[in-house]
Amino acid sequence: MRVSDKNIGRLSLYRFLLDTLSNEGITEVYSHELATAANCSAAQVRRDLMAVKYPGSPAHGYAVDKLVEGIDNFLNPPEGVQVCLVGVGNLGRAMLDYFTSRRPKLHIIAAFDCNAALFNRVIQGVRCYPMTRLGEIIHEKNIKVGIITVPTDAAQEVAELLIEAGVAGLLNFAPIRLKTPTHTFVENIELTMSLEKVAYFSNVHKTKHEARKP
Amino acid sequence: MRVSDKNIGRLSLYRFLLDTLSNEGITEVYSHELATAANCSAAQVRRDLMAVKYPGSPAHGYAVDKLVEGIDNFLNPPEGVQVCLVGVGNLGRAMLDYFTSRRPKLHIIAAFDCNAALFNRVIQGVRCYPMTRLGEIIHEKNIKVGIITVPTDAAQEVAELLIEAGVAGLLNFAPIRLKTPTHTFVENIELTMSLEKVAYFSNVHKTKHEARKP
DNA sequence: TAGATTGTTAATCGATTAACAATC
């Protein structure tokens, strides 16, 4: 089975729903329960979970804790993925806060900024370094993913520095299309698009088109 | 033609690309140029633009400025959409900053927080009000969209207050699935999913699956 | 005119779901 962008997205979503169930003390879950929560069919859930290769049982469905483990192992390599963040402004701090202890195998282990007042400060458990040490630290700590939360003007330059230093994937919050080599994976967070979707599908437009959940 | 979530997303993306072209002083654009930039086919672009009903010309393609106008008119109602934001922490401030003057017809005109130190302060041109005045101000200013940037624990309660007050669409940054009535449109910003995608498709996994841009 | 692009339909492609044997 080809594993697509959408499969990964749904697996991440199931993972999140399973966390919620786990917190409620629920130990078993059926495909149709995850389907309801994720807004898709039970067959879809079973199909997605096939990629994870964690088998369910006709009698008991899936064991919540084992399934979480299975999805984690599938999505992230066992040794974990080292992540850095560039741009410790409001958005950067919010992201350091957001990602703290959300996934055991995704570690933000360094932040970079050009503001000297931040050097060596620890924010949300992450140490802040000057931009000049970016290449050195990425090499040393084997960082493979970079989160870009710098102002738009600086984003392209930062992307190039990160790629040059050996990062293979970027999560980009700046509203520009980064020019990157084809072997680099870029995920753009398109916030304007998201707000525009909400504005469009809110009943403001009810007269034109029927609002619906996609 | 049915207008789907994806169409709206791409239109918003074209809109963004056109802004860039406009800044470079380019006045005409062909479908295949937008297609290259948006990573889709020229036919896709032409098909999407049909919904906008702004006609191109076989000789000159599309006029950049008119097309921007056309997309704006299509995506947002002429009178504009009033938006509020709840939760003026790091993320809330970052969003107030981000959305400033990005779309002429999407106006963030109020922010709410329970921190009394923020009351009546103006942040990025947006006045901050106490939560107790939420219903009153949403009515008064005819606000139809709410952005939720409060901590996870408070998100469900805030969503209910917003919907109660008459908001029709929500942009939710909290990592939970909000329980909302079916007539409310909710767009969830799934940041963990996004980071997980980057980690997966980065060459960390090259041995398992070929990394690709979706 | 010749060449290129637009608007639009038919064909294709891929993703989702229905269905069902195997299993508990």
Added chain:
DNA sequence: TAGATTGTTAATCGATTAACAATC
């Protein structure tokens, strides 16, 4: 066993693209 669910394929559905007449 009977009833429900899993894993998996075939059928369906919807979105994307190829193709082409109309147009500049």
